[in-house]
Amino acid sequence: MRRFWQKGMIALARSSRLKHFMQSNRGASKLATRYVGGDNVVEALDCANRLSRSNIRSSLFYLGEYVDTHELVDRNITSINRAIDMISLSELDGHLSVDPTQVGCSIDWDKGAAAFWPIAEALKKAVGERDGVHCLMIDMEDDSVVERTVALYHALHADGYPVALTLQAYLKRTEGDLEKIIRQGGKVRLVKGAFVAGSDIAHVGNAAVKANYYRLVDRMLSKEALEYGFYPIFATHDHEIHGYAIETARANGWPQCSYEIEMLYGARDDVAEELSAHGERVRLYLPFGADWWPYAIRRIGENPKNLNLLLRSLI
Ligand SMILES: Cc1cc2nc3c(=O)[nH]c(=O)nc-3n(C[C@H](O)[C@H](O)[C@H](O)COP(=O)(O)OP(=O)(O)OC[C@H]3O[C@@H](n4cnc5c(N)ncnc54)[C@H](O)[C@@H]3O)c2cc1C
Structure with missing residues (x-):
């Protein structure tokens, strides 16, 4: 289950469309500020x-x-x-x-x-x-x-x-x-x-x-x-x-x-x-740095308990 979750997060990290969307979306800033200085x-x-x-x-x-x-x-x-x-x-x-x-x-x-x-x-x-x-x-x-x-x-x-x-x-x-x-x-x-x-x-x-x-x-x-x-x-x-x-x-x-x-x-x-x-x-x-999405989503992938955080930022 954990491996499946991690693989899914890595796929999200590699999506350049999603990266562009997230990095230009103010709603996603919660996710960025959680993991990025x-x-x-x-x-x-x-x-x-x-x-x-x-x-x-x-x-x-x-x-x-x-x-x-x-x-x-x-x-x-x-x-x-x-x-x-x-x-x-x-x-x-x-x-x-x-x-x-x-x-x-x-x-x-x-x-x-x-x-x-x-x-x-x-x-x-x-x-x-x-x-x-x-x-x-x-x-x-x-x-x-x-x-x-x-x-x-x-x-x-x-x-x-x-x-x-x-x-x-x-x-x-x-x-x-x-x-x-x-x-x-x-x-x-x-x-x-x-x-x-x-x-x-x-x-x-x-x-x-x-x-x-x-x-x-x-x-x-x-x-x-x-x-x-x-x-x-x-x-x-x-x-x-x-x-x-x-x-x-x-x-x-x-x-x-x-x-x-x-x-x-x-x-x-x-x-x-x-x-x-x-x-x-x-x-x-x-x-x-501004290129935070691949890094943040990999961190989410390290702990399935972070699902809530991901959903809140996506919605
Ligand atoms: C400062 C730092 C530098 C690193 N540099 C490198 C590097 O140069 N090369 C390299 O190969 N790896 C690097 N890593 C990653 C490391 O190898 C592990 O993949 C990563 O730290 C997860 O392993 P863990 O030791 O934390 O233990 P795990 O067994 O993965 O986790 C232990 C506990 O911490 C929790 N946890 C782990 N990650 C998170 C998270 N993101 N959010 C919330 N809880 C979490 C787990 O759920 C579990 O309860 C680095 C890690 C750190 C902390």
Whole structure:
């Protein structure tokens, strides 16, 4: 049933007619404002400032994935740079999520990857020496690009940029990728993974993925990882995992400010507030941009309980 629902939402996400209708329909704005921080970076920063007053941090993300023309890549890079300019004027963490496909990697991997250097340089300059958890967080896409994305992270890290990598618990290789970054004292955002793959390379099924997530939490919050200066970020809405990570952190002597829990803006804001009120460091992934429909409908697809919200916005 859940799979059927999710497939239906993905079909809605791909409909360009529906996208045009929804993005130009004022009635649909409820759906947009639930999951998206604003149409532009100024609105997104307002939203980030509002969250920071409740002690919740943000990771800004410009909506523009899977672009297939150079014009759209240029538009994305301009918007990302604009976000960095605005971050430099604020007191927020310089925390920006970027998908390799946003900057042209799906057109030409090497050219797209090269676009990360000026972005990382601009972010490094923008935050200077000021306090905060600053990083260019590289999002992770399907298994065909994992090897190249991991290599991209290491190249940026070797050049001294404030960079972090998203790793997926569903992939068997993640344990090895993670170990190398732990030993370098880097930063990793751990997700379950939004993709599926065969049992030759992946853990198959929710239970197997979750079991591997727990194993990776153990390693990320080990006493050894703390000594290396590693910074773990647990990006999940799974409250059992939140509880497990918090208990493991306590047992192994990790202070609350030395790791993070991250969720998507609008998905479980009640949980985010509760964790933050208990002193946990919480971050929300905060997308912005006018092209919000495919992103918002995928979020609806992740939880059938969101049916009401969808119907209210469609009618
Ligand atoms: C900050 C962040 C960054 C991410 N980046 C990547 C990435 O780079 N690459 C990648 O492959 N995946 C990424 N993901 C997606 C991730 O891999 C999962 O597909 C997604 O988070 C759902 O898994 P879950 O861990 O939340 O657990 P689930 O088992 O899916 O959900 C746990 C609980 O949370 C609820 N829930 C989940 N989603 C929603 C929602 N949208 N609205 C309301 N309730 C919800 C579920 O109903 C369930 O009760 C990211 C996720 C987050 C939070």
